[in-house]
Amino acid sequence: MEVSPVEGLPEVRPGDDVAELVAERTDLRDGDVLCVASTIVSKAAGRQADLADFTASERAERIAERIGAITGEEKDPRFAQAVIEESEELVTDAPFILAVTRFGHITVNAGIDRSNVPDADLLLLPEDPTEEAEAIRAGIRERTGADVAVVVTDTSGRPFRHGQRGVALGWAGIPAARDWRGERDRDGRELGVTVQAVVDELAAAGNLVTGEGGGGTPVALVRGFDFGDHGESDALYRPPESDIVRDALREWSHERD
CATH class of the missing domain: 3.90.1660.10 (CofE-like domain)
Structure with a gap:
């Protein structure tokens, strides 16, 4: 797998077409994944x-x-x-x-x-990052004929760790996660809980080459990624009713008040 920044993108303004800007600056192929910073998606949408x-x-x-x-x-x-x-x-x-x-x-x-x-x-x-990812993907296909996946990314802090890393906010053309449940490990034991958040991992990989601060570039091209023959899941955000960390934070916040 290769990850590289898309160079030469201008400062994005409201009304700009992100798909057009990217398509003009890189040779895209079927199966490529574009990691697009939410920053330029928001700027183009006038946010x-x-x-x-x-x-x-x-x-x-x-x-x-x-x-x-x-x-x-x-x-x-x-x-x-x-x-x-x-x-x-x-x-x-x-x-x-x-x-x-x-x-x-x-x-x-x-x-x-x-x-x-x-x-x-x-x-x-962006108001709806997945909708924006779908629009960019459709725009790329219209301009280049290439069937690519798009992940709209942001950087976010992590509980229990210092520093930020890239995460996916929205995605199109790729499932959010590989579902390994039901598959077996090397010792033959059946996996019961493993769901791999692929779009987050791609967002983090893209962030390694796009960078941060004033010298960053807002789009990364991932080439050669293979999702593989696995189950698929689009459940990335944990539902509130099963999120014990969110419940604990709410309880702590209410007790403090």
Whole structure:
């Protein structure tokens, strides 16, 4: 398997066609996987916003005041309001905001970015990353004839570990996971729980070559990946009723209040 950055992409603006920009700059083949940073997907969709667009509610004021008291840094309640409006639920609101996005991803500050946004204060995550992945895939096929898979990615922190890594927010043309349940290990024992989050692993591989900060590139091309003869699953986000970590955080948050 080879992973390489797609070079030469311009600064993406609202209304730009991501599929066209990528197709013009790389030779795509059937079976390729494109890892596309949610940053440019959001920019093309006009998901920039300014803090002035948000009027802080009483809840946002309380959250900003609480976080500021804990961290010793002044927090803008309008940012807290933006997070509230982009979220289905706030799992915790201090010492940081851990939010559930409307498409099921759980991340700090609902994934709202304040870096590499030249024309606004904030960049919001795509409203529906899987729908965006499907649109990019269809656009690539229309322009090149190549049947590729697309993974819309972001970087996210990890419980119990320092640092961030690439994760999938949406995907098209590839299952989210290899389902190994029912297969056997080398000793003949049947696997009962192993489901491999393939789109997350591809997102992390892509992030190794796209990079971070001001010198990063927003698209990686994965060539030669073979899903193999395995079961398939599109269940990437754990349902709330079986998420014991989310339940524990909710309980802790309520007890603290």
